Amino acid sequence: MDWKLFFVSFAAVFISELGDKSQLAAIALGGSSPSPRAVFFGTACALLLASGLSVLIGGSSSFFLPEKLVKGLAAVGFGLLAVRLLWPNAKNA
């Protein structure tokens, strides 16, 4: 195990993720969701899969996925989560 490389990867990703949109989303969802554990597992699994893919493929998935489409779908997802929180009494329904 190359510990230097391990720590370099850890530090680089940790710093670039601090305050990034996925962490902001984790803060927003973790505080307002009835099951923060589900938010943590969902976030961690998604991030692990995304980084696992990029390491395996050795390139960004935008090689075979149109970047605008992926970003558009992500925007729709965030928009839906936002509406669900802001919609009056959406939680009781």
Next chain:
Amino acid sequence: MTSSDQTSREPAASTEEDSSMAAKAADDRLKHLAQRAQDAQRAQDTQSAQDAQSSGFWLVFASTFITIFLAELGDKTQVTTMLISAESQAPTVVFFGAGLALIATSLIGVLLGQWLSNRVSEETLDICAGVLLLLITIGLVSDIVAG
């Protein structure tokens, strides 16, 4: 005269006692039944609450997973990981380092949200969280428009 009075009264008194005891027993039985019905109802409520909770868990998990996954595809973290991985030729080590960092940042995020939820009222937090998610949405949309 007095003795006959007593004798005539005694059975009456005992019947009264009997009927009051019977009424009490019936009352007890009713209370018992009501209690059992209440217990059953409560058990059912707990069961349906548990069902709702477990379906809520997977709903939250799925919606969080899909949204974050799509948002991270092609994000700068992925580019960082890819660059380090390609440069070092040791993708496993890079994946462990990056994975641990991602678990740490999401744990910090969720814990921070929890900490806030104990200090801010639920309504305020929901509005702030919704606005934050809307801002992320707007950021993504402006990325698409600009890019």
